[in-house]
Amino acid sequence: MRTIYLDNAATTKLHPLVRKAMSECEEDGFGNSSSLHSAGRKAKEKLDLARETISKKVFAKNHKLIFTSGGTESNNFAIKGLALGSREKKHIVTTKIEHDCVLNTLGFLEKYGYKVTYLDVDKEGLVNLEALENAITKDTLLVSVIHGNNEIGTIQNLKEIGRIVHEKGSVFHTDACQSFTKQPIDMEKDNIDLLTINAHKIYGPKGVGALLVKEGLGLEPLLHGGGHEYGLRSGTVNVPGIVGFSKATEIIGEREIEHMASLRNQLVKGLKDIDDCWLNGPEVDSGKRLCNNANLTFMYAEGEAIVLYLDALGICVSTGSACSSNTLKPSHVLKAIGLKQEQSHGTIRFSIGIDNTTEEIKYTIDCVKGTIEKLRQMCPYKY
């Protein structure tokens, strides 16, 4: 049976061009980029080139790009590194729809006396700029706001948020793992001080990411050792992975974005016919939504059951249902946009990839309709 992979927000498949670049690097750039000899220098050249390529992609001028093991490490490093490096300010502002690796890092800092303000979002998942402005005080060390939300696809207005954060004299961090290469990011114009990006959401390898750090921020490293990455992140540098990351930044362009958006729109249009079903997050044509994200609630069907029935038909999607999580807690993002628990149980995220086709989406629409009908026949009553 063929697999229709519609979970590209979870991870993507390594692109052949990325694999080729990585494999070439494994061959002629395998050296330790810290070594003095030719093998080391070759690796160092590739590392420098990758750093430059990725920095240019986000118009970084006065920023250091630090390679990390991925989004989780970059977010941990941005928040903990800044907290450790700045002793005075003890307040952090964030939103209720951040990724767990931001929320749990902040929860960790709360144990050490930091105060965290978790901003509400509206029905579409957007932060209220006035509330943001009011939340920032003289004691605010950092404002961390996710750029493209991983569940409902909401894109925040970086430029406005960055402007407010800087006017109020704080530091701006954004987690752009979902939006990187799909949405324009300009470190200077958007007033971004700390930017988290990674490779495996854009057809690059897993285990590779980066944090861009504004000059002079004074972050403390989390990993101490041989002083790699400007002394901010020690450990022999994963040059082949980084070369793959760099190549991956070239995969999604205008054409790919248009392709994914058009398939996403086809999917949403097809599924909206279903009774008691709706799209969560901003409308598809609002310009406030990631091009490949669709998040829908199907009442009277449970998410894990939907995922597993679709899986049996070859379709890979994910759910915001508590029943599929390790904690049995429903999605905090769906809660933040006002979904009741009984609604979030029936919520499915579809995330389109560059290789999906119209036929696959058509098949998916038919399969989802059949699956929802089958599960609703099993449901005892409507509530």
Added chain:
Amino acid sequence: MENYSKKVMENFMKPKNMGEIKDASGVGKVGNPVCGDIMWIYIMVSKDKSGNEIVKDIKFKTLGCAAAIATSSMITELAKGKTLADAYKITKADVAKALDGLPPIKMHCSNLASDGLKAAINDYLVKQGRKPMEHTKEAGSSLRS
């Protein structure tokens, strides 16, 4: 989360005895939409040759995850043909065991089927003007005896 056993997946993909019994002798309604699982167990009670009341027919309707649907399907198989007294003794552990186990996190939240069956039996008894059976704390497996 831990993967489901083959048995769970079989019972989830092709549940047995899904549906309603019109004019059921008793209906057990457990769970709620907030926690994500709702299970209704329908039973038809009749007497066997020796005059014992047995679960002649049993069906279910369930909203919930794979474990909720699989345990519903399994309880109908375990209870069918049993005397009410024996059916009442079926425990969560029995259901899980018959499914070759459930992921630990699902043992309690989605393993409602034995509660649903007990509720159905008591619904029947109460409708008959009789005393409901008492919920005793689960211990051991009634299938082992």
